[in-house]
Amino acid sequence: xxxxxxxxxxxxxxxxxxxxxxxxxxxxxxxxxxxxxxxxxxxxxxxxxxxxxxxxxxxxxxxxxxxxxxxxxxxxxxxxxxxxxxxxxxxxxxxxxxxxxxxxxxxxxxxxxxxxxxxxxxxxxx
Numbered sequence: 001x002x003x004x005x006x007x008x009x010x011x012x013x014x015x016x017x018x019x020x021x022x023x024x025x026x027x028x029x030x031x032x033x034x035x036x037x038x039x040x041x042x043x044x045x046x047x048x049x050x051x052x053x054x055x056x057x058x059x060x061x062x063x064x065x066x067x068x069x070x071x072x073x074x075x076x077x078x079x080x081x082x083x084x085x086x087x088x089x090x091x092x093x094x095x096x097x098x099x100x101x102x103x104x105x106x107x108x109x110x111x112x113x114x115x116x117x118x119x120x121x122x123x124x125x126x
Contacts (some may be wrong), residue, residue, distance in 0.1 A: 031079075031115045032090045038119040039096060039112050040078050041087045045070035054103030055124060057087040061099045064089045065126065067100075078119035089114075100124045 032038050041057045041064075054066040065087030080086045089096065095111045111120045 006010045025096055032117070032119075035092060035116055036090050037093060037114045037116050038077065038079055039089045039091075039098075039114055039122050041065075041067065041079060041089070041098070041100065041122045041124055042076050042085055042121060043067050043070040043100075043124045045072045050104040055087075055100050055102045057089075057098060057100055057124075059089040059091070059096050075121055075123070078121050092116075098122070 016078050030036065030049055032052050039059070043052070043055055046052060051123045053070070056066050057064050068084035071085060072125065076083060076086050089098075093114055093116045096114050097111045098109065108124055110122075112120060114120065
C-alpha cells in the first residue's frame with residue numbers, strides 16, 4: 001500500500017510538472033498594430049528667405065500631420081511622431097503616396113514603401 005501511495009505521489013508530481021510547462025513565446029509584438037508599419041516624415045532646416053514651415057503632410061489623401069521645423073543636423077529617431085518636427089503615418093504595407101505642401105507654396109510628392117513591423121524615415125526636400 002505504501003509503495004502504491006509513493007508511486008501515485010510521484011506520478012502526480014510528474015503530471016503537475018509537465019502541465020505547468022509553457023511554450024516560451026519570445027516573439028515581439030508589433031508596436032504599430034498587427035500587419036502595420038510606420039513612416040516618419042521630417043525636413044532639414046533651410047536658410048531660404050521664405051520659410052516652408054509648417055509643411056503639411058498628406059498620405060493617400062489623408063492629412064497625417066504638420067512639420068513645424070527642420071532639423072539642423074542628423075535625422076530624428078524613427079517613430080518620433082508627436083514631435084513638432086516629425087509627422088508620422090501608420091498603415092498597411094506597400095507603397096504609400098504622399099504630398100508635402102509648405103507654407104511658402106512649395107509642393108513635393110512621391111511614394112514611400114511601408115514595410116510591416118518596421119519604421120521608415122522619409123526626408124522631405126525640394
